[in-house]
Structure formats: C-alpha cells, structure tokens
Amino acid sequence: xxxxxxxxxAGRILWIDLTLKSYSITDTPLDLVKxxxxxxxxxxxxxxxxxxxxxxxxxxxxxxxxxxxxxxxTGVQSASRFFVTFKSPLTGGYxxxxxGGQFGxxxxxxxxxxxxxxxxxxxxxYLWIHDDVVEFKDASHVWxxxxxxxxxxxxxxxxxxxxxxxxxxxxxxxxxxASIQTNDNRSAARGGGGAVMGSKNLKAVVVRGSKKPEVFDxxxxxxxxxxxxxxxxxxxxxxxxxxxxxxxxxxxxxxxGHYPTYNFKQLELENVEVFRPEDLLPYVVKRGGCxxxxxxxxxxxxxxxxxxxxxxxxxxxxxxxxxxxxxIGLTHREAIMYANMLCDLYGLDTISAGVTIAFAYELYEKxxxxxxxxxxxxxxWGDPEPVIELIRKIALREGIGDVLAEGVKRAAQAxxxxxxxxxxxxxxxxxxxxxxxxxKAHGLNLATSNIGASHMYGWSGPxxxxxxxxxxxxxxxxxxxxxxxxxxxxxxxxxxxxxxxPMSSGMVPLDLLSRMLHAATGVEEFNRPEYLVVLGERIVxxxxxxxxxxxxxxxxxxxxxxxxxxxxxxxxxxGQVFELDKLLxxxxxxxxxxxxxxVPTRTKxxxxxxxxxxxxxxxxxxxxx
Amino acid sequence: xxFAWSLAEKVGKKYIWLDVKGEELDLQDIFSKILPxxxxxxxxxxxxxxxxxxxxxxxxxxxxxKDLKVKVKDGDKILLQxxxxxx
Numbered sequence: 001x002x003x004x005x006x007x008x009x010a011g012r013i014l015w016i017d018l019t020l021k022s023y024s025i026t027d028t029p030l031d032l033v034k035x036x037x038x039x040x041x042x043x044x045x046x047x048x049x050x051x052x053x054x055x056x057x058x059x060x061x062x063x064x065x066x067x068x069x070x071x072x073x074t075g076v077q078s079a080s081r082f083f084v085t086f087k088s089p090l091t092g093g094y095x096x097x098x099x100g101g102q103f104g105x106x107x108x109x110x111x112x113x114x115x116x117x118x119x120x121x122x123x124x125x126y127l128w129i130h131d132d133v134v135e136f137k138d139a140s141h142v143w144x145x146x147x148x149x150x151x152x153x154x155x156x157x158x159x160x161x162x163x164x165x166x167x168x169x170x171x172x173x174x175x176x177x178a179s180i181q182t183n184d185n186r187s188a189a190r191g192g193g194g195a196v197m198g199s200k201n202l203k204a205v206v207v208r209g210s211k212k213p214e215v216f217d218x219x220x221x222x223x224x225x226x227x228x229x230x231x232x233x234x235x236x237x238x239x240x241x242x243x244x245x246x247x248x249x250x251x252x253x254x255x256x257g258h259y260p261t262y263n264f265k266q267l268e269l270e271n272v273e274v275f276r277p278e279d280l281l282p283y284v285v286k287r288g289g290c291x292x293x294x295x296x297x298x299x300x301x302x303x304x305x306x307x308x309x310x311x312x313x314x315x316x317x318x319x320x321x322x323x324x325x326x327x328i329g330l331t332h333r334e335a336i337m338y339a340n341m342l343c344d345l346y347g348l349d350t351i352s353a354g355v356t357i358a359f360a361y362e363l364y365e366k367x368x369x370x371x372x373x374x375x376x377x378x379x380x381w382g383d384p385e386p387v388i389e390l391i392r393k394i395a396l397r398e399g400i401g402d403v404l405a406e407g408v409k410r411a412a413q414a415x416x417x418x419x420x421x422x423x424x425x426x427x428x429x430x431x432x433x434x435x436x437x438x439x440k441a442h443g444l445n446l447a448t449s450n451i452g453a454s455h456m457y458g459w460s461g462p463x464x465x466x467x468x469x470x471x472x473x474x475x476x477x478x479x480x481x482x483x484x485x486x487x488x489x490x491x492x493x494x495x496x497x498x499x500x501x502p503m504s505s506g507m508v509p510l511d512l513l514s515r516m517l518h519a520a521t522g523v524e525e526f527n528r529p530e531y532l533v534v535l536g537e538r539i540v541x542x543x544x545x546x547x548x549x550x551x552x553x554x555x556x557x558x559x560x561x562x563x564x565x566x567x568x569x570x571x572x573x574x575g576q577v578f579e580l581d582k583l584l585x586x587x588x589x590x591x592x593x594x595x596x597x598x599v600p601t602r603t604k605x606x607x608x609x610x611x612x613x614x615x616x617x618x619x620x621x622x623x624x625x
Numbered sequence: 626x627x628f629a630w631s632l633a634e635k636v637g638k639k640y641i642w643l644d645v646k647g648e649e650l651d652l653q654d655i656f657s658k659i660l661p662x663x664x665x666x667x668x669x670x671x672x673x674x675x676x677x678x679x680x681x682x683x684x685x686x687x688x689x690x691k692d693l694k695v696k697v698k699d700g701d702k703i704l705l706q707x708x709x710x711x712x
Contacts, residue, residue, distance in 0.1 A: 236680040240709035243631075248709030251629065255687050255704055277630035277709070297711070318712050433712070455712050465682070465710055470691045505710045572687030 006033060007216035008070035008520035013046075014112045014134065016127065018200050019060060019119030021136045028113045034525055035609065037517070037532075038069035040096050041495035041539050042114050043085025047094065048542055048613070050116070053549045053620075057089040057192075058174060058199040060120035066107065066165070066205065067115075069497025070521050073108035073291070074215055075225050077232065078499040078508070080104040080291040082165075082188065087550075089176045089192040089199075090352070090407050091428040091452045094546040096494070098456065099165070099180065099188030100290040103207070104497065106163035110209025121201040128158050130208045139203035144169060146345040147181040154206055155183075162208040168347025170395040171198035175405040177352030177430070181344060184288070184298075185314035189349035191429065191451060216522030224516045228508065232294050237505040243281065245297040246318035246501075249465075250275040253318070254326075256473075257438035257573040258464065261326045262381060263358040264424050264562055266435060266569055271331040275321060283333070285312055295502055301337055308338040308384075316340040316350070319455075322433035323354025328361055328387060335384030339391055346395035352407060355430035357390050359408045360400070362422045368415065375399040424560050427452035427552070436563045438573040439463040439473040441482040444583045448483065448557045448598075450543040458487035461504050468506060476579055480586030484537075491543075492536030538608040541600045544593070545613045548622050554598040557584055597624065626655075629706035632672075632681065636664060645699055652683060653693040655703070672705070682706045 006028055015024045036045045043065045055061040064086050071079035082104035088095035107115070110129055117127075121136070124143035128135040142150040147168040155162050163183055171178035171194030178194030179187045197203075215221050232238050240248045253259040254272050261269040273279065283303075289296030301315040316324065316336050324339040325331060343350045363369040364379035371378060375393070377386040377400070393401025403411050408423035408430055424431045429452025436443025442460035449457035462471035462482060471482065489510075493503045496517060502508050510529045517526035525531045547556075558564075563578040588595045592604035599622050605614040617623060626643055628636045643659055650659070656676060661669025675681050676693065683690040684704040685697060697703065 236678070236708035237710045240630075240707055241711065244709070246711030248630065248707075249711060252682060252684070252704070252706050252709065255684055256689060257687060277706075278633055281630075459712060461710075464712070465708075466689050466691075467679075467710075470689065472691075501711050505708075 006030070007522045008074060008213055009033065009038070010108050010111045010113045010211065010213065012112055013114045013116065014129070016115065016117045016134070017119045018117065018121040018125065018202060023134045033521070034523060035535065036539065037495040037526070037535060038113060039067050039081070039083045039495050039497040040085070040491060041535070042067040043083050043096055044094070044539050044542050044546070046114065046116060047085050047087070048546050051087060055087060057087045057092060058195060060118070060200065062087050062196055062199070064117040064193065064196050064200065065114055068104045068107050068113060069495065071516060072497050073105040074213055074221065074520050075292060076221070076516055076520065077225065077228050078290070078293045078295060078502045079497050080108070081497050081499055082107060083494065084180060084188045084193045086191070086193055086196045088429070088451070089174070089195045091191065093427060093450065093452070093550055093552055094543045095191035095193070095451050097180065097188040097190050097193045098494065099182050099186055100499065101163070101182040101184040101186040102291045103163045103165055103182045105291040106207045106209060108213055109211055110207045111211045115205065117200065117202065120199065124201050124203055126154060126202065126204040126206060128206050130159065130162070131210060142203055143172060147347050148345060150203060151183060154204055158206050159208045162206050164204050164206040166204040167194040167197045168345060168395070170347045171195055173395070173397045173405070174198050175348065175394060175397065176407045176410070177349040177356070179347050179349045181347055185344055186290070187344065187349070190351065190454060194347050215520045217519045221516065221519040224512065224519055228512060228516070229294050231509070231512070232502065232507050235505055235507050238295060238507070241295050241297040241501060242287070244277050244284070245299055245315065247280050247299070247315060247321065248277050250318055250321055251277065257568065257571070258434050259322055259326065260433055260435050262329050263327055263362040263422060264431065264435065264560070268570055269326050269329070269331065272326070274331050274333055280333075283315070290499070293499065297501060303334040303337050306334050308334040311337060311341055313337060313341040314344070319433045320350040320354065323351050323358070324387065327354055327358035329381035330384055330387065332384050335387065339384070339387050342388065342391045346391065348391065348395055351432050352430040353391060353394060355424055356394070356404050356408050356411065357387055359411070359422055359424065360390065360404060363415065363419055366422070368417050368419050373400060421561055424562070425453060426559060427556050429453045431560070435568065435573070436559055436578045437568040437576040440476055440578070440583060441471070441479040441486070442473075443559065443563065443578050444479055444483040444587055445487060447559050447580065447584070448587055449487070450540065450547055456490070456500055458483060458490050459500060459504050460486050474573060474576060476582060479583055480588070480590040483587055484590045487540055488533065488536040490536075491539040492532050495535065495539055534608065538610065541605060541608055541610060542613060544600055545605070545610070545617060548599050548617060549620060554584065554596065557598055594624070599623065626703040626705065629704060631707055632705055636668065645697065647699060649696050649698050651693060652685070652690055652695050652697065655697060656693065680708060682708060
C-alpha cells in the first residue's frame with residue numbers, strides 16, 4: 001500500500017532502546033494521526049500500546065515519550081510545545097508533562113514527531129540526535145552537574161545551536177518530582193519525568209536538525225497565522241501576558257480566594273500586597289518567549305537587595321510564587337526568586353517541591369516533626385532560610401531531604417503519626433496553587449484528573465477568569481459537565497501542541513484551530529470542529545483506561561481531607577467545603593462513566609472508537625457485571 | 626475602590642473612596658456617573674468602555690462581578706484590574 005504523505009508532520013517516529021544502544025525509525029501511522037493528532041495524543045496512545053500494566057515507573061520497562069504536534073515549527077503561533085509521556089513515579093499512573101522553549105520545534109527540524117525511549121543505559125548517557133544520525137554518548141563528565149552547567153558542556157561538544165532536555169542532580173537521585181529542564185530556563189516539570197530519565201541513566205537528549213516541515217497549503221496557513229496574530233493583539237489578556245506573564249493574576253486570585261496560603265489552611269497572608277502586579281513589574285529586566293509565540297510571556301527578574309541579591313533568572317511563575325512563597329507564609333520576593341532558581345538548577349518541580357516543604361512546615365508546627373528530625377532546621381512559617389536548605393537536601397537526598405524527596409504521599413506514610421492529614425496531593429501529585437473549595441469545577445478537575453492534581457489538565461476559565469462565560473465558582477450545579485468540557489478541550493489543544501495560555505484566553509478559537517490543522521496537514525477530518533471535540537474526549541478516556549488498567553478507580557478521584565471537612569476560613573469562600581460525592585456523581589454522569597467505579601463504560605468507549613480498549617478492560621475484569 | 630497595575634498608572638491613584646451617600650447603587654451607576662464625576666468625563670468614559678469591551682476584571686468584595694447590575698453599598702470594596710490569565 002502506498003504511504004500517505006503526511007503534511008505538517010515530520011512523518012517519522014524514533015524508537016530508542018538504551019539497554020541495547022540501538023534504535024529504529026518507523027513512519028508515523030495515518031490512523032494515529034487521524035485519531036490522536038499528535039503531541040499529547042501521540043504520547044497517550046503510544047504509552048497505552050507499549051507499556052505493560054504494573055511496570056515499575058523507575059524500571060527499564062517504563063517508556064519516556066517526547067512528542068510534538070503537526071503545527072510545530074510551521075509558523076503557527078504558540079504551537080511548538082513538547083510533551084513528555086510516561087508512567088509517573090509519583091502517581092503510578094499515566095502522566096504527561098509539557099515544556100516550552102525551542103526543543104519542540106527542533107524535534108520537528110530533526111525529523112521526528114515522537115522519540116520513544118525505553119530500557120536503561122549501562123552508564124550515564126546522553127543522546128545526540130542530528131538529522132539522520134543518532135548517537136549514544138557518554139555523559140559521565142556531566143553526571144552530577146546542575147542543569148545549566150550540563151547544558152553548557154553538552155551544547156559546546158555537540159552544536160552551539162542544538163536544543164536539549166536535561167536533568168539535574170535531583171533526577172539522577174530519583175527524586176520523585178524531579179523535572180526535565182530545557183535550554184532557556186523552561187521545564188517539563190510535573191510528575192517526575194526527570195526521575196524517569198535518571199532511572200534510565202539518561203542525562204540529556206540533544207537535538208539539532210535542518211528539515212523544514214512541508215505543509216499542505218502554505219498560502220492558506222500564512223493567512224491563518226496572520227488572523228491568529230490579529231486575534232492575539234486585540235485580546236485584552238495579550239498585553240498582560242507580555243508585561244508580567246502569570247504574575248499578573250497573583251493578587252487578583254488571592255482576592256478571589258483561589259491563591260492558597262499556609263499549606264492550604266488559607267489564613268490571611270500578611271503583606272500579600274507585595275504580589276500586586278505593579279509591585280512586581282520593577283523586577284523585570286528582560287523578556288522572552290517560546291519558539292514562534294507572539295505572546296512572549298517570559299520575564300526575567302533581577303534581585304538587587306538582601307541576602308538573595310545578585311541573580312537574574314526567569315521569574316517564579318504564579319504557581320511558584322505560591323508554592324515556594326505563600327504556602328510557607330513567605331512573602332520575601334527575592335527569597336522566592338532564589339528558591340525558584342535552585343529548583344531549576346537541581347531539576348525539581350517547583351510545585352511539588354514547595355508543597356512538600358509546606359507540608360514539612362505544618363508537621364513541624366503540629367509537633368509531628370521535631371528539630372531533631374529536621375536536621376536542626378527550625379521550620380517557622382515565613383522563614384526563607386530553611387526553604388533554601390530543604391531544596392538542597394531534597395535534591396541531594398540528604399537527611400530529612402531523603403524522606404521529602406519521595407513526595408508528600410510517601411513521606412507522610414513514612415513519617416506516620418497522622419502526617420497524612422497534612423499531605424496535600426491527589427493520586428500522589430502535589431496540589432497546584434488553587435483551592436478546590438473556592439472553584440468547584442476546578443476542584444473537580446483536580447480530583448478527577450488522570451495525572452493527579454494538575455491545574456493544567458482542565459483549567460476552568462469560566463470560574464477563574466469568567467471566560468468564555470461567567471460561572472459562579474461556588475455553585476455546585478452543572479460543574480460535572482463544565483469540568484468534562486474544559487478537560488476535553490485541553491486534551492484537544494494539547495494534542496495539537498498548542499500552549500494553554502493563549503488557548504484559555506480565547507486567542508486560538510476552535511474554528512481557527514480546525515482550519516490551521518487542515519491547512520497544515522491536509523487531513524480532511526481536521527476541518528470539522530465537531531470531529532476535534534470528540535478527539536479530545538477520546539484522549540481523556542484512553543488516559544482514564546490506562547489508569548483503570550493500573551488499578552485506579554473512584555476511590556482515587558478524591559481530594560485531601562482538609563478540603564472536604566475544614567470550612568474555608570476567609571472571604572469570599574468563607575464556610576465552603578468541597579462536596580465531593582455529589583460533584584463526582586455529576587461528573588461521571590456527564591462523562592458516561594460507571595458511577596461506582598469511575599471506569600469508562602463500554603458504550604462510551606465504543607462511541608469514541610475505542611472498542612479494543614473496552615475489550616481489554618473487560619478481559620481484566622474491570623467491568624462490574 | 627482599588628486600581629491595579631496599569632490602571633493605577635492610568636488613573637494616577639491606587640485607591641479612591643466613593644461616597645454613595647447611603648444609597649444602594651449598581652456598578653453601572655458607579656462607572657457611568659460617579660467615576661466620571663471624580664476622575665473627569667474622559668477617564669471615566671475610558672474606564673466604562675474598558676469594562677464594556679471585556680478589558681478589565683471588576684471584583685466586588687472578592688467576587689468577580691457577573692455584570693454591571695451588581696449592587697454596591699457603603700463599605701464594599703471594588704477592585705479593578707486589567708485582564709490577565711495563566712496559572
């Protein structure tokens with residue numbers, strides 16, 4: 001049969017076996033394209049097909065799948081993100097992590113839609129992939145180095161214009177929330193992808209290519225990109241993103257009750273005014289952005305005073321300002337900047353690191369951890385010095401850091417004495433900077449997300465910013481359907497490789513996305529928005545099926561007890577708790593999943609073209625007869 | 626009333642206090658009548674237009690205003706901030 005020409009795509013998938021130091025290249029299958037588009041969709045389908053249930057997340061059988069979408073490196077704006085899919089060492093389930101910068105576009109230039117890595121290298125290794133050459137290179141000389149130093153060495157000995165993903169000492173030591181860093185201070189941070197790389201003795205993947213993607217209709221795509229940029233510059237959120245990125249919403253979200261404090265106790269944060277946008281703006285000394293993104297939401301902050309003076313670094317994002325700041329009662333901005341930089345250097349997810357440190361602070365307050373167990377550190381709310389020391393200890397697995405490196409779920413089990421009550425996670429993934437009690441559909445997303453507590457799995461814009469419509473965040477009715485909708489939309493856009501920031505502000509309307517996908521690829525089905533909506537739902541269902549196969553069920557779709565039993569203490573959500581059972585019932589009904597188990601029904605899976613998945617779940621006894 | 630970010634710069638003030646004289650008004654009254662009387666017609670109209678074009682968040686006592694019919698009274702706190710997003 002003649003091979004269908006794939007426009008927009010690189011058209012190839014690279015399969016790496018680190019154990020055997022071998023690789024193979026296959027064509028990107030057309031049915032994979034039509035059913036999953038690319039990026040997150042490819043990662044999900046490949047992981048489902050390739051990973052046996054029960055595989056050790058930190059063993060050689062786990063797969064690490066880097067994938068991009070068909071719009072990457074085509075000129076479409078904000079469309080060159082890279083996705084990393086793997087079984088998470090934190091959750092034990094499906095995971096996808098997302099990164100920006102230039103690596104995604106370079107993957108397209110080097111000619112691969114996905115790079116699938118399995119096995120375990122005998123000794124520290126990095127992959128050097130340039131055009132049609134794949135080299136397994138010794139990484140002993142950079143093993144142990146922080147991410148920036150390793151990066152400098154590796155691009156120096158390969159190509160100064162190469163792009164890479166790299167891990168730091170935390171990933172090498174299998175810290176369960178170690179990040180994957182890329183050039184430009186960006187991260188695919190969540191879920192422990194860095195630990196998976198470390199478990200494979202893989203320090204970095206370095207890519208450099210010269211292949212330009214051929215698109216189906218260049219003139220039409222250029223016209224659509226112009227339309228896209230016009231929408232960007234007219235959008236009211238555009239200027240805010242360019243000026244201050246995600247830091248523009250910190251003070252606002254605190255006012256609205258979303259921004260957590262003191263390990264989610266939500267006490268009033270004294271001095272919260274330091275996070276007002278106009279007070280953060282003077283820190284900006286440089287700006288930047290990902291490959292082909294007019295929005296350019298990177299800002300570099302400079303610290304000039306106090307004990308943490310002397311750095312210019314990518315600013316702590318909204319999440320990081322909270323998790324390394326207000327969650328610890330800390331409003332010392334320079335200290336947060338410094339802690340953020342350390343996490344990037346060691347290769348740590350700033351969300352999980354911060355939540356884990358806040359957990360330790362609360363255990364110390366409650367007397368569950370004593371000074372003897374914290375290696376002499378006095379964990380007093382608002383004190384930045386122990387934060388800095390704990391980051392180092394976690395990354396290097398020293399003393400108390402060795403326990404905390406396991407994440408809050410496992411650390412609480414190891415510590416015991418009621419510590420579980422203060423471990424803020426879902427399915428093992430530490431919570432991001434939102435309070436489920438203050439936005440019910442968003443809380444439902446955190447509870448039901450197939451990767452654990454991720455705000456990016458389904459960002460509830462109608463509740464959080466009143467877009468595209470305003471919805472009462474505290475209401476319960478209709479939230480199951482809203483949660484499903486935002487999760488499916490996110491899956492679709494991520495399958496297309498599109499960034500969540502412009503998408504959630506309405507800068508990439510579905511109709512435009514559909515036309516751009518068609519102009520880039522020529523795939524007729526992509527020209528129908530309704531086809532794409534179903535495709536997003538298919539991805540979420542396959543991710544759920546993966547977790548069901550691993551033993552997950554309704555009992556895992558939950559939230560920490562604090563949100564279920566402790567009333568929110570301050571305005572505007574004062575008195576609110578999260579009504580879990582009612583919201584879950586509503587969500588499963590909207591999804592067409594079994595209400596008792598949270599398993600997608602056969603009817604739903606067959607409707608989405610996933611009959612083979614239903615057959616496998618049935619064979620495994622996942623359906624109650 | 627608190628102005629955030631570029632709006633504080635535009636207005637030239639971080640806070641203003643509105644005297645509603647014990648009346649219960651709605652946001653429409655605030656933006657179309659009271660603000661122009663304090664900040665001048667041009668600036669008042671510019672802020673009103675900004676809201677109509679979805680250019681700013683209006684938050685009353687920590688709750689995002691659904692529309693300009695939201696009632697306000699003595700002691701209420703209004704935050705006006707340019708649209709931002711992310712997370």
